[in-house]
Amino acid sequence: MKAKFNLFVLSLIFTALACGTGTATPVPPAAPTEIVVVTSTIQASSEPTKIAHAMIPGEFPSEPGGIVGDQDSSITAEEKRAPSGDRFTFSRFERPFNAETMDVYYPSIDIQGATFYQDDLWLYVEIVLKDTGDEAFSLDGKYGFEIDLDTAGGGDLLVLASQPASTEWSTSGVEVWEDTNDDVGGVTPTITDKTPPACDGFETLLFGGNTLDDPDLAWARVSPTDPHAAQIAVKRDLLNGDSTFLVGMWAGNGDLSHELFDINDLFTHEQAGTSLAELPIFYPIKEVSELDNTCRMAIGFQPRGNEPGLCPLPIKPGQEPDEPGGCPPEFIVCFNFGNQTVCVCAQP
Ligand SMILES: [Ca+2]
Ligand SMILES: [Ca+2]
Ligand SMILES: [Ca+2]
Ligand SMILES: [Ca+2]
Known part of the structure; x- marks a missing residue:
């Protein structure tokens, strides 16, 4: 090791070089939709301020x-x-x-x-x-x-x-x-x-x-x-x-x-x-x-496959973990989603 x-x-x-410079990516303002559904309080200077929210997230989509x-x-x-x-x-x-x-x-x-x-x-x-x-x-x-x-x-x-x-x-x-x-x-x-x-x-x-x-x-x-x-x-x-x-x-x-x-x-x-x-x-x-x-x-x-920081590709169905291109068993991580189990390779 x-x-x-x-x-x-x-x-x-x-080779060491100075940091590069780039351009800003402007973030467009969100279109106002829906009605005001919730407010939250932030501490702005000494006075708390009520913030009106027009959109809040709902439940997650079913498919990751x-x-x-x-x-x-x-x-x-x-x-x-x-x-x-x-x-x-x-x-x-x-x-x-x-x-x-x-x-x-x-x-x-x-x-x-x-x-x-x-x-x-x-x-x-x-x-x-x-x-x-x-x-x-x-x-x-x-x-x-x-x-x-x-x-x-x-x-x-x-x-x-x-x-x-x-x-x-x-x-x-x-x-x-x-x-x-x-x-x-x-x-x-x-x-x-x-x-x-x-x-x-x-x-x-x-x-x-x-x-x-x-x-x-x-x-x-x-x-x-x-x-x-x-x-x-x-x-x-x-x-x-x-x-x-x-x-x-x-x-x-x-x-x-x-x-x-x-x-x-x-x-x-x-x-x-x-x-x-x-x-x-x-x-x-x-x-x-x-x-x-x-x-x-x-x-x-x-x-x-060569993108910086990219995760190893998941194990294919039926693929043996230790075959070439597979995943060492100690790196296999599985999750349960409802009645479905999904396994991924967490090998760094
Ligand atoms: Ca770096
Ligand atoms: Ca920066
Ligand atoms: Ca951890
Ligand atoms: Ca970690």
């Missing part, structure tokens, strides 16, 4: 548009390590632990799997966290997803929901950020840049706090049927007409921040550490902790 990893490190010899699995760190938490899935130089994180000692495991930010849905008005995401049987469980972290519109690896939009507490849709604590100057990912998107780029991450707040040009843009709730699942919905107006993109899920605490993207460009591997005891040079996690993410799903197009 160590030798394999070192080969990856040696392959990361890239994408499913992704992720490693379950609870199985090795007592050993103060993750089982796999933590590949810092490739922007893959599996570290729902505290820094340095790794003696606190956070099931509420350990992604087990996630599902993407969409309809004519909304994009929906459900992120399932770890159920350890603890009745005191709450979604006390941050949950979100990153959208890469041009599928080149650099994230373009980031939706984050902090501590969803109600099974009713709410805009409270939900933010939408854009990388307007196109510097997320640096020179080598999803891969650690050789020289840390001077990037400002997702620097433009499109929604949240007092920025409410469209007060209905993004929502979150606790799943009405599973207290261990965070649900997020954003208007598809956010995509400005784009229908093909990559989407990856995130969960975390303080290190899941709009300004820390890509986090594997802003810290070195030595600073960030790793949750994998098999990599003693970098183990344990240090300055980058309490963080989990998934690989990226292709939405609206057939991926070539």
